[in-house]
Amino acid sequence: xxxxxxxxxxxxxxxxxxxxxxxxxxxxxxxxxxxxxxxxxxxxxxxxxxxxxxxxxxxxxxxxxxxxxxxxxxxxxxxxxxxxxxxxxxxxxxxxxxxxxxxxxxxxxxxxxxxxxxxxxxxxxxxxxxxxxxxxxxxxxxxxxxxxxxxxxxxxxxxxxxxxxxxxxxxxxxxxxxxxxxxxxxxxxxxxxxxxxxxxxxxxxxxxxxxxxxxxxxxxxxxxxxxxxxxxxxxxxxxxxxxxxxxxxxxxxxxxxxxxxxxxxxxxxxxxxxxxxxxxxxxxxxxxxxxxxxxxxxxxxxxxxxxxxxxxxxxxxxxxxxxxxxxxxxxxxxxxxxxxxxxxxxxxxxxxxxxxxxxxxxxxxxxxxxxxxxxxxxxxxxxxxxxxxxxxxxxxxxxxxxxxxxxxxxxxxxxxxxxxxxxxxxxxxx
Amino acid sequence: xxxxxxxxxxxxxxxxxxxxxxxxxxxxxxxxxxxxxxxxxxxxxxxxxxxxxxxxxxxxxxxxxxxxxxxxxxxxxxxxxxxxxxxxxxxxxxxxxxxxxxxxxxxxxxxxxxxxxxxxxxxxxxxxxxxxxxxxxxxxxxxxxxxxxxxxxxxxxxxxxxxxxxxxxxxxxxxxxxxxxxxxxxxxxxxxxxxxxxxxxxxxxxxxxxxxxxxxxxxxxxxxxxxxxxxxxxxxxxxxxxxxxxxxxxxxxxxxxxxxxx
Numbered sequence: 134x135x136x137x138x139x140x141x142x143x144x145x146x147x148x149x150x151x152x153x154x155x156x157x158x159x160x161x162x163x164x165x166x167x168x169x170x171x172x173x174x175x176x177x178x179x180x181x182x183x184x185x186x187x188x189x190x191x192x193x194x195x196x197x198x199x200x201x202x203x204x205x206x207x208x209x210x211x212x213x214x215x216x217x218x219x220x221x222x223x224x225x226x227x228x229x230x231x232x233x234x235x236x237x238x239x240x241x242x243x244x245x246x247x248x249x250x251x252x253x254x255x256x257x258x259x260x261x262x263x264x265x266x267x268x269x270x271x272x273x274x275x276x277x278x279x280x281x282x283x284x285x286x287x288x289x290x291x292x293x294x295x296x297x298x299x300x301x302x303x304x305x306x307x308x309x310x311x312x313x314x315x316x317x318x319x320x321x322x323x324x325x326x327x328x329x330x331x332x333x334x335x336x337x338x339x340x341x342x343x344x345x346x347x348x349x350x351x352x353x354x355x356x357x358x359x360x361x362x363x364x365x366x367x368x369x370x371x372x373x374x375x376x377x378x379x380x381x382x383x384x385x386x387x388x389x390x391x392x393x394x395x396x397x398x399x400x401x402x403x404x405x406x407x408x409x410x411x412x413x414x415x416x417x418x419x420x421x422x423x424x425x426x427x428x429x430x431x432x433x434x435x436x437x438x439x440x441x442x443x444x445x446x447x448x449x450x451x452x453x454x455x456x457x458x459x460x461x462x463x464x465x466x467x468x469x470x471x472x473x474x475x476x477x478x479x480x481x482x483x484x485x486x487x488x489x490x491x492x493x494x495x496x497x498x499x500x501x502x503x504x505x506x507x508x509x510x511x512x513x514x515x516x517x518x519x520x521x522x523x524x525x526x527x528x529x530x531x532x533x534x535x536x537x538x539x540x541x542x543x544x545x546x547x548x549x550x551x552x553x554x555x556x557x558x559x560x561x562x563x
Numbered sequence: 564x565x566x567x568x569x570x571x572x573x574x575x576x577x578x579x580x581x582x583x584x585x586x587x588x589x590x591x592x593x594x595x596x597x598x599x600x601x602x603x604x605x606x607x608x609x610x611x612x613x614x615x616x617x618x619x620x621x622x623x624x625x626x627x628x629x630x631x632x633x634x635x636x637x638x639x640x641x642x643x644x645x646x647x648x649x650x651x652x653x654x655x656x657x658x659x660x661x662x663x664x665x666x667x668x669x670x671x672x673x674x675x676x677x678x679x680x681x682x683x684x685x686x687x688x689x690x691x692x693x694x695x696x697x698x699x700x701x702x703x704x705x706x707x708x709x710x711x712x713x714x715x716x717x718x719x720x721x722x723x724x725x726x727x728x729x730x731x732x733x734x735x736x737x738x739x740x741x742x743x744x745x746x747x748x749x750x751x752x753x754x755x756x757x758x759x760x761x762x763x764x765x766x767x768x769x770x771x772x773x774x775x776x777x778x779x780x781x782x783x784x785x786x787x788x789x790x791x792x793x794x795x796x797x798x799x800x801x802x803x804x805x806x807x808x809x810x811x812x813x814x815x816x817x818x819x820x821x822x823x824x825x
Contacts (some may be wrong), residue, residue, distance in 0.1 A: 363683075370687045373704075424680050426673040430660075433670055436659030443657045443670030504661035 284460020
């Protein structure tokens with residue numbers, strides 16, 4: 134038996150270090166980046182991330198504070214409940230579109246058609262509900278489905294036919310804009326019922342102060358309980374869990390933000406319906422992306438298409454679904470924008486809307502290179518952009534300057550993104 | 564003590580493969596037993612990759628028979644091979660850089676409870692798997708991008724273990740790795756053998772082959788050019804078989820004699 138000769142010396146010699154190595158993994162391996170238990174461990178983990186260039190949302194949060202500080206010093210009206218509440222409602226339209234853009238950016242692709250598709254949704258709703266007198270809820274659903282179908286069509290040409298997404302959606306940008314102008318007809322503007330369903334999307338406020346506080350309580354309690362029980366399950370299964378102090382700190386931070394926002398809304402007209410819908414959308418999409426296997430597939434495709442294909446993921450299916458999601462959110466955003474002006478007009482979906490939506494996703498911290506980002510990025514990014522718009526409008530500064538400043542902020546964000554990627558590479562964490 | 568079964572897990576009998584005018588494989592024979600590491604070596608263009616791909620189901624064979632545990636089977640697509648229990652780890656890794664180790668291990672076969680990813684259970688099993696294979700990585704929750712090349716390769720190999728295969732094919736697992744990283748991967752190959760897997764190791768590196776393989780199958784110009792026992796064959800003999808500087812008949816007889824003795 135020649136085989137025995139080769140393996141006999143190897144077997145026992147290798148057996149001896151194997152359990153030792155296994156034990157070292159469980160205990161402390163000097164090469165490991167061990168997270169110490171307790172709050173001190175959390176702090177050192179945080180510092181390590183900072184040095185490694187893993188900045189997350191910190192640049193945009195700091196940027197937002199600076200922007201707010203500048204505008205407040207220029208005009209004391211900026212940081213009032215009324216203005217902040219208006220900003221919150223105005224940002225929802227662009228923010229919804231940006232949520233769809235985050236999905237597409239996670240694939241490492243781009244969708245240029247979302248502006249036009251949002252215009253189409255507003256026009257479809259107006260034509261069906263106002264011109265043809267269809268029930269508003271049905272028209273609303275059909276408008277959103279139109280967006281989903283348009284997105285699926287882009288996805289089909291991109292994923293199945295293999296046309297670059299850039300080119301497909303550029304064609305979509307022109308086509309859907311033309312489609313909108315066509316169905317709006319000669320007069321060009323259709324006014325919506327100012328008491329109707331769509332008008333309420335941005336016009337309705339929960340005037341009862343309890344609504345905003347209840348939402349804040351639900352958000353904080355929900356966050357705490359889900360982290361707490363998740364941690365309990367992790368501890369029970371014997372995998373590393375977060376220290377309780379970290380959960381408490383995070384919950385406290387969220388509580389401060391949530392109640393500050395609730396107090397702010399209640400000082401004005403109460404909790405806006407638009408903000409409530411936007412938050413629900415963000416929670417749901419974040420859950421889908423991070424806790425379902427569909428979301429995992431989206432991230433995987435953004436990381437490596439070939440690896441995903443070999444893992445048995447339907448690349449075409451996921452791509453079509455993601456573009457369809459982008460179209461759906463473009464349509465929803467379009468309805469919020471139409472709601473804000475209670476009309477569908479020829480200018481809808483044109484101009485800076487597309488750029489603002491993409492900029493919002495990127496400013497919020499979604500990587501242009503795919504595979505990194507969260508839908509909450511859309512909220513942060515659109516908050517920055519809308520704050521700039523409103524702040525400059527308060528100063529009476531015209532839109533040319535607005536564009537230049539928004540462009541500057543976008544450039545700064547992309548520079549930060551590129552620089553952090555470099556830092557991450559040198560720290561071995563690209 | 565390694566137990567080698569009488570029936571090979573995989574046996575190729577007279578396998579041929581042709582791409583248009585190119586005869587890539589001609590009458591190739593190969594046997595792999597459970598608990599055995601067979602190195603597949605050969606010069607560039609010798610047909611190593613083609614042979615691996617026929618076993619993995621990427622290219623169906625034109626002629627010959629593939630026997631799986633003694634039965635003749637047809638492997639026409641990658642899915643067939645996976646069903647049988649063939650796991651292939653390709654040279655270019657096929658991992659997603661942005662996902663963490665757990666995400667990569669379970670990519671495409673996520674554990675779910677009520678439609679939601681069961682992260683806790685996946686993480687627990689991932690740690691268990693890595694511990695049993697003695698794979699040492701900083702954390703199962705850091706992105707693959709921050710691991711070294713050797714660590715990535717071990718993760719890729721561990722990933723193939725999740726399907727509970729019987730035969731693991733490693734295509735150039737140590738190419739482009741440093742000394743320490745190569746050692747990690749070779750350690751892992753030995754552990755696979757101890758755990759009773761049949762392993763086919765495609766490699767260019769004779770030192771790696773001599774370190775972990777039990778048998779060496781040499782391919783030259785798409786044909787068998789010797790099947791050696793590592794312990795009793797000198798490196799020169801293997802290399803001359805690879806380069807063709809040897810008398811084929813003699814080496815083949817030598818290889819057969821070894822098999823008869825066994």
